[in-house]
Amino acid sequence: MLTDFARDHAFTIAWFGLMAFVWFGWGQEDPPARWRGWLGAGSVLGLVFAGGFGVAVAKLWSDGTALDGAYWSFGLVVLLEVLAAGVGCLVLWRRRQARWMAWWVALIVALHLIPLALYFDDWALAVLGVVQLAGLLLLVPRFRKNSEPTSRLVGPLMGTSFLVFSAVSASLFVAQRGLPW
Template identity: 65%
Template sequence: MFTEFARDHAFTIAWFGLMTMVWFGWGQEDPPQRWRWRLGVGSALGVVLAGLFGYGVFTRWDEGSALEGRYGLFGILVLLEVAVAGAGCLVLWRRQQSRWMAWWVAAIVAVHFIGLAFLLNDWSLAALGGVQLVALVAVRPRLKSGDWPTSRLVGPVMGTSLLVFALLSAAIFLAGVGLPW
């Protein structure tokens, strides 16, 4: 992440760490046996990042944010995305295509990062969303050929992209700001 706001930077790393755990966790719905330990390690790394940088957010809570004066817009953006993700999942469930829910939610999350890039004025988030969308389109044919939940591939794709982004952001944070506490 490229931002002048240490609190936003720390929050993004912590949040992406938490979401790394969530996506690797969802990937554990039906993984091949040989992937299981990797998914667990990825989840654990995400938890460590969430804890370390979550504390960094706590210690910098009184510092500025790129969202100052735009918290309402951010809330509306997130609420709209959650509604679209939920509505899409409901449609998939009703059509007996619930195995596609992970793919659908991941696509909404990737688009969310592109929108968030404008709100936070950080184009690295748009790059992350773009990479995720390309990966989701790339795995779609393989997902269509199977009958297993899309989380099998989507969880690791999203978890890995978030973990890599969080680790790179953490390195930038450590080099520019120092320790998160």
């Protein structure tokens, strides 16, 4: 993350670490057996970032944030995205296409990073969203050819992208600001 706000930077690392944990977990719905250890390791690393930088967020809470004055509109954007994800999953479930739910939610998450980049004035978030979006679109032909749950590949894609972003962002944080604890 490229921001002047230490709290926002730490929060993004912690949140994306948590998201890595969640996506690696969803990827464990039906993985090939040889992937299980890697998915578990990714989940643990995601929790390390979430916990370590979650503590940093608490210590930096009184610092400024790019969201000052924009909480209401940011909350509205997030609410609309959550509704889009939920309604999309409901439609998929009713059409007996529940295996596409992970892909749909990931699509909403990737698209969410574009307005997030605008709120935080950080193009790195938009780049992450575009990378995720490209990966998701590249998976569509494979998913159309089989009946496997989309979480099998979507979970590792999203988890890895969030984990790598967290690791790079944490490295930048430490290089710019030192250890946050």
